[in-house]
Amino acid sequence: MRKTTFLAALTAAVSLAGVAHAEDMVFTSWGGTTQDAQKAAWADKFTAETGTNVLMDGPTDYGKLKAMVEASGVTWDAVDVEGDYAVQAGKQGLLEPLDFTVIDKSKLDPRFVTDHSVGSFYYSFVIGCNADAVSACPKAWADLFDTANFPGKRTFYKWSAPGVIEAALLADGVAPDKLYPLDLDRAFKKLDTIKGDIIWWSGGAQSQQLLASAEAPFGSFWNGRLTALAADGLTIETSWDNNITAADSLVVPKGAKNKDAAMKFIALATSAQAQADMAAATGYAPTNLDSPALMDPEVAKTLPDQQKASQVNADMNYWAEHRDEIGTRWYAWQAQ
Amino acid sequence: MLLSFERLGWWKWVLVAITGLVTAFLLLPILFIAALSFGSSQWLIFPPPSWTLKWYREFFADPRWLESAWTSLQIAALVTLFSVGIGLCASFALVRGKFRGRETLKAFFLTPMILPVVVLAVALYAFFLRLGLNGTVTGFVLAHLVVALPFSVLAITNALEGFDKSIEDAAVLCGASPLEAKFRVTLPAIGHGLFSAAIFSFLTSWDEVVLAIFMASPTLQTLPVRIWTTLRQDLTPVIASASTLLVLLTILLMLLVALVRKGFKS
Amino acid sequence: MTQASNTAMLAPPPRRRGWLPAGLGPATPALVLLTLFFVVPVVSLLLRSVLEPSPGLGNYAELLGSSTYLRVFLNTFLVSGLVTTVSLLIGFPVAWTLAIMPGRWARIVFAILLLSMWTNLLARTYAWMVLLQRTGIVNKTLINLGLIDQPLTLVNNLVGVTIGMVYIMLPFVILPLYGVIRRIDPSILQAAALCGATKGQALRRILLPLAAPGMAAGGLMVFVMSLGYFVTPALLGGTNNMMLAELIAQFVQSLVNWGMGSAAAFVLLVATLALYAVQLRLFGTSQMGGR
16 A cells, blocks of 8 residues: 555656546545545446546635636646635636536526536535423524523534525524525624624534534534434434525536546536435435435435425525625624 | 752642643643544544444545555655755854844744745645646645744754854864764754754644645645545544554654663663 | 755855855755745735735735724734743743653653644644533533533633644743753752852742743744644634634635735734844844854
8 A cells, every 4th residue: 555655646746737647537525525425426437437537636725726727737627616606716717617518407406507517416504403402492593593592502604605694684584585685784783693602613524513512502504414413313403494505516627627527527426316326425415306306215305405495595696796795794793 | 959850849849740730731632532532423422422443443444544644754754854954054054154134034934934824825836836846745845844944943043052162163173074073063962953843844744734735636645634624524533543543653653762772771 | 955955064164155145055955945935936926915906005905904804913913922921831840840850751741742742733623622612521520520610611712722722832832942951051050059049049040041042942933833823723713813824714715815815914924024023123132042
């Protein structure tokens, strides 16, 4: 094993700019079990079908992506990014337009399709609660902002992204169909009322740790993370009331060396079976409309696509347009 | 009196108490990590519901852990070598040199420490793309060398300033060549500074994650990058077992060194 | 690089050689390395702070005109100062004890110190995060001992950052200080005792001044390192004691706004170097470890 790594390192040292060979392509995602699932459900099958080797890289880093496009030294071919970033990067000219003669978008959930990106997987922000730790569980976003009836710490996603601002506005009584354009002043005013009671989670795993240890007995979570906790034997209550959807997207950086292979890879990754396999492995929802039919009904019913009755779609286009403005204000507000 | 343990009186107990507390403080997370690595809870609940070896099995079942650790080790070893070598030379210039602006030069050597690494990472990455160095061991080592060098310079200048140059001159007077005097008199005398420099340089590279994310390629992944993504995504105690194995390995190495020393003495 | 460093190491002792200032020669490898792989790339990135999104000083005006960013700046220096002070206060007695305690015990403490450094930084930081939580072991133990009734908030605030960072920085203080104290001639202190100095006087007038170069070197290293630190404060601190490096990381990696990111980095660089210059002016080179 040591010898092979050393050889690999040597090869990398000798080959100058290029990492992938002509018949290889590079897929970049966030690492951990999510990327392992993407490898099993998408990359391995792609290699079996086409003979093209898919090398795994990561974690996704927007700074690195921008730098490689600017310097015309793109080493990534297909990348998993957040949905709002995908729209923004597309507008900034950092991405190749997708080839929809290769990728069949007729079966894809139109909420997550743009000229430069298609949905990789999607998830909902839902209200999760460790029922063993508290006497009453919050059921609606307003409950999470109600410290009198639901005292204690609550946890929210730390980064500037669709989810928390929408939740604050919904809690403040804004109708789900009147959310956009976002009233930021109102949202931050509402968030101010519970700022001292918030513990921020910066990664999915941390949110699970906070809930499992009852450090924060309730809060806003990605739905798949709660499914995993419940499967581990914890008493977790999930409220899908006004669950807020957001998605990860698959994109191809501008100037990718293996553009054609990347298009074919994305076509396979968004096919019904590949999306169903990925969803079964991770608890995220498929972005192909034909996938649920291929899945075990027991698993399918835990996914966000079964919760459309009371569902709010985060507006990726609005977010892409205002990503910088909201982000700058968000981090400044947090630092206050 | 203050430097003799026996003659310190009651001060001795104050010092021993502080050192004991600090040692406990240093040990606490290590012991905690070791305990978690045998716990069954993926969410780090403590005390764990039951004990298990499954995280160790997972560690050995996934060859990428050992591979990335091996890559990290190679890079860190190269960084250490160059950092101490270049740092030693630079320190001689800083301490023994007779030119103006030595303090300015020292400040210059320390600036890579101040600059948040992410800025250096973006800058170096864009630069390396033009040179074709990204994703290579050379690029990796150069990037880590830039952030490790200040530690070497600080540790070695500190040691060199405490060393009385007249001893080296005396050796020369007694017939040693200036070079011989440096190697046989000065270097052993500042050995502690060299040791600190080596440790700090090694750890700077071994633990570094931000530059590593930028320098990495599919064939060149270091351990901290794997740990970083795994902690964020999965928080699995596999990381605890990896850390525990490294600690065990270190203890074994230390014991080995101690045994060898004893063998030499007797 | 190897060639250059070897020749420099084998170079004869400082001597005037043409255009090179006396004794600068051995610094050449370091100078070349840092110029090529630090100054050139970083300057070309920092230039973006006056070029993006439009040429001018707009980024600096926004940065220095906002009370939030000024708070982050101030906070960065406060946290770094606090971490440095605590590390020195704890590190000095430990280094002192290590230098004089019986060898076997000293070796054990050293081994533990090295073990703590060898354990992955991220793993250690996560361990502290879980240890210090309201439901963590530290709080549970304190409650079981009857020392407190309500769990203390030890994480996501200044306390958490300080504990986590001091833990990481301690070796950087202890190792250089240990070296310095080991080299102090015990007979100086014996002489002081003979002249009738009390322990307190000997500590204040002799041991501390003699250890000052080590304190300055370690303190400088810790302070400067803390200024640019980001992982530990991000995980153990609250958002209201955000440090500059985290803000810069957000600009660079999350918002991909390199103009603002480089402007903030440049301000941090200038402020730190100015502080270094002031320290040199006030205390002279002796405080910095020179003789």
